[in-house]
Amino acid sequence: MAGAAKIDITPQNSVFIGGYGQDRRSTGVHDPVWARSLVLDIGGRRIAFVSLDLVGLFLEDVTKIRNRASSEHLRANDIIVSCTHNHQGPDTLGLWGPSMGESGVDPSYQSSVVRDAAESVSQAEAELADSRARIAETRVEGVSKNARDKDVLDPTMIAMKFESTDCENIATLINFPNHPEALGSENTLISSDWPHYLYRKLEDTLGGICVYQNGALGGMVTPNVTSHEFSEVRRVGNMTAQAAIDVLSSASFMKIPRVAHAAADLRLPLDNDNFLKLRELGVIRRGFISEKVRTEIHYMRLGDLEILTIPGEALPKVGMGLKSLMDSPYRMLIGLGNDELGYIIPEEDFDRSKYEESMSVGPRTAPLMAEKARILVEAGV
Numbered sequence: 138m139a140g141a142a143k144i145d146i147t148p149q150n151s152v153f154i155g156g157y158g159q160d161r162r163s164t165g166v167h168d169p170v171w172a173r174s175l176v177l178d179i180g181g182r183r184i185a186f187v188s189l190d191l192v193g194l195f196l197e198d199v200t201k202i203r204n205r206a207s208s209e210h211l212r213a214n215d216i217i218v219s220c221t222h223n224h225q226g227p228d229t230l231g232l233w234g235p236s237m238g239e240s241g242v243d244p245s246y247q248s249s250v251v252r253d254a255a256e257s258v259s260q261a262e263a264e265l266a267d268s269r270a271r272i273a274e275t276r277v278e279g280v281s282k283n284a285r286d287k288d289v290l291d292p293t294m295i296a297m298k299f300e301s302t303d304c305e306n307i308a309t310l311i312n313f314p315n316h317p318e319a320l321g322s323e324n325t326l327i328s329s330d331w332p333h334y335l336y337r338k339l340e341d342t343l344g345g346i347c348v349y350q351n352g353a354l355g356g357m358v359t360p361n362v363t364s365h366e367f368s369e370v371r372r373v374g375n376m377t378a379q380a381a382i383d384v385l386s387s388a389s390f391m392k393i394p395r396v397a398h399a400a401a402d403l404r405l406p407l408d409n410d411n412f413l414k415l416r417e418l419g420v421i422r423r424g425f426i427s428e429k430v431r432t433e434i435h436y437m438r439l440g441d442l443e444i445l446t447i448p449g450e451a452l453p454k455v456g457m458g459l460k461s462l463m464d465s466p467y468r469m470l471i472g473l474g475n476d477e478l479g480y481i482i483p484e485e486d487f488d489r490s491k492y493e494e495s496m497s498v499g500p501r502t503a504p505l506m507a508e509k510a511r512i513l514v515e516a517g518v
Contacts, residue, residue, distance in 0.1 A: 138268055139176070139178075140265035141175045141307055143173045144260070145170075147166055148163070148327065151164065157233070158322065166327040167367070170191065171329065172253050173187070176258065176264075182215070183215060184215045186350070187216065191222075202258075203216045206254070214400060219471050221350075222450065224316065225326070227327075229247060232421070239418075267302050268302070270297060271385060272297045275384040280292075284356075284358075291457055293313075298343065309345060312470070314472065315354060316360065317332055319331045334378065337378075352456060352470045355451050355481060398436070400436075404429045407430050409498055434446055442465060445463070448473070455483055455507070462511050484504050
């Protein structure tokens, strides 16, 4: 069974925009930002995927959403909350306020995000109906590039389509790595960036509700645009959508007899003095225990699909390494899955003189995460 829902979470007032620098305030709205949810019931066990057009959420807020969205048949731990890492929406991490020492988070807006994200899950659960799942994989060329290392890029898209028994589309799930930052740093209009056009084209063409999840987008996997005009943003979104439409047109049905799901806690050493200082100032509002960050990763198997969640922005090299741990025909990574810890960089490539390292928990994050993922995958749940 499948059910989907979306709720508009566009801020009603001017907010600090999450990305590029301090004191970038919104002056209007170009298109909405959303909470989009897909709930599946497989053999009586329910799982939910929630995607938010936000720059990220820390585990603490994710936990609030899960607890609020859980129900008699849907456990909190079976709810996966991810953010698209949109750089044209509200600051929900605190890093882009009026100055480096002041948080950009609006507490009332943050509370509304928790409420509305949970409500989108409840609405999706209420819409559950008998369905069939199609799945396909393709490469999407010409819409992304790696600005840090041009020779390392994984342009793989996983597309899934959930149809009712009378062939009506309930939801389309798209997993593809690419920063939603095609609009650049000068834009001051709230937008979901290129995913806006992805949503619109897929929903207009296929019907149902589109849920987009990012992948291993670090490094910087960024839109391959010639300008930061909306025409280029539209091109990236429409090309990405068309790739999904094309590959789903001949996609086969996938049997999912059951869902296997396991999660593991991680304690990562916080080797970033800037993060510690920002935490002391109250800019970053999350707990650190003995200079370690608690986070988590999840592993799922649904038929021919294996899924790992990543608590941040893994570089493509890390992402491809995680995919290699899995052996199913379809392998998916959910970026910013249940947490946002910044960039996850291969330990051997960690260079503190580079920007991404300044926005990373530290060099041990990638190997510790990979080892925990290996244990989960080999256990096979």
